[in-house]
Amino acid sequence: MTTCRTVGYRSAARGGSVGYVSTTRTTTSPVTRTLLPGLGLVAAGVAVSYLVNLALPPVSALTAAVLLGVVVGNLPILPATARPGLTWATRRLLRAGVVLLGLQLAVPQVLALGGGTLLAVVVTVAVTFLGTIALGRLLRLPRGLSLLVGTGFAICGASAIAAMEGVVDREEEDVASGVALVTIFGSVSMLVLPMLAGPLGLSDADYGRLAGMSVHEVAQVVAAASPLGAAAVTVAVVAKLSRVVLLAPMVAAVSLVERRRRPATEGKRPPLVPLFVLGFLGMVAVRSLGVLPGGVLDATKTLTTLLLAGALFGLGCGVRIGALVRTGPRALLLGLLSTLLVTGVAFAALRVIGG
Template identity: 35%
Template sequence: MATAPLHTAPSTIMQRGSGLLPGIVLCAAVTFAALTAQRIEVALTGRAWLEALVLAILIGTAVRTAWSPAERWQAGIHFSAKTLLELAVAMLGATISLGAIVGAGAPLVAGIVAAVAISITASFTLGRLFGLPRKLAMLIACGNAICGNSAIAAVAPVIDAESDDVAASIAFTAVLGVAVVLLLPLIAHVLGLGQHGGGALAGLTVYAVPQVLAAAAPLGVAAVQLGTLVKLVRVLMLGPVVMTLSLIMGRRHGAERAPVASHSIASITRFLPWFILAFLALAAARSLGLLPEVAVAGAGQLAGLLTIVSMAALGLGVDLRSVAAAGPRVTAVVTLSLVILGAVALVVIRLAGIA
């Protein structure tokens, strides 16, 4: 009797794998369509106005609207939306080097940290005042304050966000992200900011690194260089923010079971998801020079691909009626949050003495 599990384990694994396959293949097909659409977009306009990550959500949502996948598809869709996303977040750690902080300078780094903290707090408060659910408000706050889609994707599994909330927050921040890229050079000119000031403004407000390059390029090479550096330091805030949320969620879920928590390392790691621990470990290894560049590049590319697959899965689980119902409130919160972030960014630029 004791040896029965050894005989059943392989068949059980095969059954689970075959059960996941249909949904994973569906998500992969949506991902392929999104990547193809992005290539066509670049070929026609010279720029990816909507990245594959956003397109995957839109295509997945369109498929879900036209066709409701049966139960046999659901296991693979859920696996792609959760497990693959967690794996992508973990692998992102290999692309983060803490050395970027040293090169940015203490005053600017302190300003970036303050800007992220103030923006998250203000955005979350706005979301709650506008009646948004707590998780949706947090997704929008982190997306605006840190790095848009990537931050939303990283925070979502930590706070157990619903797919509708993830899709809504990404969709609206994506639209405004494109608007910021287009308007930022004009805003920098109107405010009298030079290349360094305009680049810092781009790094502090624009969501994705490629978008920072697009927004800062019209201002000059110096703007692109400083904007990219500021943006990378801002992205580094994702680790501490996600870790903090993990601890908060862990305490909330475990409060009844463990009313008195120890401050030991074991107690802390108990509340941290495996992928956050992996993220931090890989970031430390990258910072110490333990990872070869080929591994870093490969991890970044694979993380990006897995994130797109996960977003396709999220799109396949979206009810458009729920997203539409949240539309006006989400739009207002995202817009006001972006205005607050811009105001805080200008204060940081002035205090740091960036011209």
């Protein structure tokens, strides 16, 4: 922040007349100084996460970021001065990243899948989300964790969890658990699903639809479809993006439910429709108009990953491993059952109403 100071001086040679000199100096506001340590740590965490992704492509930068954050947050090396910047980054970067995520979706591409496949996508997402919540209740897991796992497995992994965490009543450990489950079971699906294409009698296009409708992360979808060739990958990515389109209405619907669950006397209630959800929809509309050049879209895709990785690193730093371990076995069982659910429902839906 730049500030101007006017300094007065008295000249003895002129009989005590007063002159003025205007001096300008650059200072940093107290708020900025408070945030800098945490923001520097976030930048370092994002850089390391990208390196992990380059070395292990199936592990997305988002997954690496939250797991790295958990490690850093539980080591005695995290200074207290970093906390304000981490908190700021978690909230601000998260919403900005979700808004820009909309630029990865073009409605005409999604519509090209056909009405039957789109209906199968909607059915798969709805059944997976609601079924995962029900399974979490049976396993006596926290409601917040079940909601986040249901969102991540039904929509698009860590990005969906990041979008949903701001409107549900959850613990920091629930976010880390959800992302960890996406990593574990998305990787399992990525490896196992190609081996099922032959026994299930799937064509390349049909297999692409199944992979796009059932595997969790976009990177995992690409890896799962690659063994069957470029045609399968193309269909798989578009099918995956059709799930991402449902992120905004799902977050908005859950926000409405959360408002009803929390009386106004309990403090601030979730917004009717979060502003970042409206921003997400606006970016989808912009992308669908086809007015942005490819270079801009590539740059915003990278920026989106950077923003979400920074937010998830901040979330991970707030996680305590002790609390995470206490729900471990039941959370793993939820991840397994939810993965079987999304894969089974996707296959059945494509057989019955897809095509």
